[in-house]
Amino acid sequence: MRGCRRRRGGPSLGRRSRGRSEREITLGQIVALSGPLAEITPDIVNASAAWFAAVNDTVGINGRKVRLLTLDDGYLPGNTVKAAHQLVDEDQVFALLNLTGTGNVAAVLPMLEKKGVPLLATAWPVSSAPCTSAH
Numbered sequence: 001m002r003g004c005r006r007r008r009g010g011p012s013l014g015r016r017s018r019g020r021s022e023r024e025i026t027l028g029q030i031v032a033l034s035g036p037l038a039e040i041t042p043d044i045v046n047a048s049a050a051w052f053a054a055v056n057d058t059v060g061i062n063g064r065k066v067r068l069l070t071l072d073d074g075y076l077p078g079n080t081v082k083a084a085h086q087l088v089d090e091d092q093v094f095a096l097l098n099l100t101g102t103g104n105v106a107a108v109l110p111m112l113e114k115k116g117v118p119l120l121a122t123a124w125p126v127s128s129a130p131c132t133s134a135h
Helices: 043-057 079-091 100-113
Strands: 024-031 065-072 095-096
Touching: 024 043, 024 079, 065 079, 065 100, 079 095, 079 100
Parallel strands: 024 065, 024 095
Antiparallel strands: none
């Protein structure tokens, strides 16, 4: 993100780190498969799946295939936090993406900042997003 600097202790790009092995990078997305945004969410999920399928069909990312895990938060910030903990703590994803909603994103930022997990492609206006190592 423009104007942000990666802090020491953030995500490593070394040979092995959270959510990354020699062959695979694991990412997580938290989306509203249920709730008030459920009607538009399939577009987000399908576009992400198509993008990563295209990446995987070529060279992947630095030779690694991308595995994308998807969890439903129903567009409720409390559910977003629970899903983020599952993806980060249990599934050990490298980064999260596609979170939607200011309240939902704001609810997980402290945890992502503490754990040094990048957050990519949110539906939160970038101009108002705080500059943290979680981005």
